[in-house]
Amino acid sequence: MRTLHSGCGGELNVAGTCDTCGKTVGREDEAWLLPWLSQEPVRLAMPTG
Numbered sequence: 140m141r142t143l144h145s146g147c148g149g150e151l152n153v154a155g156t157c158d159t160c161g162k163t164v165g166r167e168d169e170a171w172l173l174p175w176l177s178q179e180p181v182r183l184a185m186p187t188g
């Protein structure tokens with residue numbers, strides 16, 4: 140399983156920082172790529188408000 144930054148599609152490193160854009164990615168901006176379920180990244184949480 141890979142953790143992606145939903146904002147840019149980059150992959151998160153172990154520090155929780157996006158390897159592509161360099162931002163620290165919060166839980167609300169994470170997406171999980173689950174190849175056995177879907178080709179599309181899965182959002183962990185819906186935006187609030």
Ligand SMILES: [Zn+2]
Pocket residue numbers: 144146147148149157158159160161162
């Ligand atoms: Zn990013």
